[in-house]
Amino acid sequence: MSRHIVLVAAEASGDALGAEVIAALKAKAPNVRLSVIGGGAMSSAAASLPVRLDGLAVLGLVDGLKAFSRVKRLVREAAEAIARSAPDAVVLIDSWGFMWRLARELKLAGVKARRIKLIGPQVWATRPGRAKVLARWCDHLLCIHAFEQPYFERYGLATTVIGNPALGRGQEADGQAFSQAHGFHSGRRVVGLLPGSRPSEIRRTAPTLIKACEQVCGQRADVIVVCVLAPGVESEVRAMAATWTFPHILVSEEEKSSAFSAMEVALACSGTVTTELAAQGAAIVVGYRLGWITWAIARLFLMRSRFITLLNxxxxxxxxxxFVQTRFTPARTAEACLRLLDDPQALDAQRARQKRALEAMAGPGRPAAEIAAETILRLA
Structure with a gap:
């Protein structure tokens, strides 16, 4: 009998990674049976279980409390659907708050499947107690950096380093072809706008990034803004873009890598996208804003790192x-962008720093999804 593996993702980035892992699993074990609870990318690659996690991505203490009853219900529904499908392994992708609860529900319900966490919480930056929680409810962690391993292994959780998935994406990207396809003339300066992938980020972070773009375009007539739409918030961003007066185009996720390659500078919400941008050579200006209650608690009790951006x-x-919270203003963000556009030496220096950071983040030298698939098949 072929092995049965269930993969679960609750956010767009996890859905994309899940689809990559599914492709690698199929390549290595064509007879493996795969089921998913996730978004469009995963659902198009494997059979879906009857649970929808749309709009589950929440961020921050207050948002989390508001969504708590829904999270509990979806955890129960997902656990029941997974138990009925009788898998050999369950792969829980990113999305800490939902996934540890699902792992706990599966273990307490006596589901025999191996519980594998794909990408762990950033305990090196904040809330180190999560490592102990994960070790209690999961059997194995697929982490992206070797420096993460000791945080989890001290509690007895086995780990495998797969490398950063973002570093293996978009190798075939062609920024010049992207610019030509969209009719940009040779003197056009392309500035990226990455406003976020969660509703809370669109509410809190996107408006400041958009105002910064207005200020940049107000001072540089040669700039065109390219906004890449994340799948989970596309309709919200399109509605906002209807009021933008600065030169811009909106592009879908399918053009992401080529768009990134065309960008000289990108104004980006902190997240996985910053690593993807750096890998394509774009100089990044990062912004982020949390709810004030969440921010106050994080600053006082939880944060362990000076930076929030993984590159840094x-x-x-x-x-x-x-720029985070009170330092995150349109003027500061626009000024940082303009300095890079106006000073070629500053632009080159930042790209060099980003390249060194990417080298420090480099993993085992093979695609992360490939290593993840090998480990999952070994454990299933």
Whole structure:
């Protein structure tokens, strides 16, 4: 009998990674049976279980409390659907708050499947107690950096380093072809706008990034803004874009890598996308804003790192400028962008810093999804 593996993702980034792992699983074990609870990318690659996690992505204490009853219900529904499908392994992708609860529900219900967490919480930056929680409810962690392993292994959780999935994406990207396809003339300066992938980010972070783009375009007539739409918030961003007066185009996720390759500078919400941008050579200006209650608690009790951007954490310095909370203003963000556009030496220096940070983040030298698939098949 072929092995049965269930993969679960609750956010767009997890859905994309899940689809990559599914492709690798199929390549290595064509007879493996795969089921998913996830978004469009995973659902198009494997059979879906009858649970929808749309709109589950929440961020921050207050947002989490508001969604708590829904999270509990979806955890129960997902656990019941998984138990009925009788898998050999369950792969829980990213989305800490939902996935640890699902792992706990599966274990307490006596589901025999191996519980494998794909990407762990960033305990090196905040809330180190999560490592102990994960070790209690999961059997194995697939982590993206070797420096993460000791945080989890001290509690007895086995780990495998797969590398950063973002570093293996978009190798075939062609920024010049993207610019030509969209009719940009040779003197056009392309500035990226990455406003976030969660509803809370669109509410809190996107408006400041958009105002910064207005200020940049107000001072540089040669700039065109390219906004890449994340699947989970596309309709919200399109509605906002209807009021933008600066030169811009909106592009879908399918054009993401080529769009990134065309960008000189990108104004980005902190997240996985910053690593993907750096891998394509775009100089990044990072912004982020949490709810005030969440921010106050994080600053007082939870945060362990000076930086929130993984590039900067890996570099041990501000490889890319980041503005958080009160420092995150349209004027500061626009000023950082304009400095890079106006000063070729500053642009080259930042790209060099970002490249060194990426080298520090480099994993085992093979695609992360391939290593993840091998480990999952070994454990299932």
């Amino acid at each position: 954490v890996a570099a041990g310095e501000e490889a890319a400028p980041e």
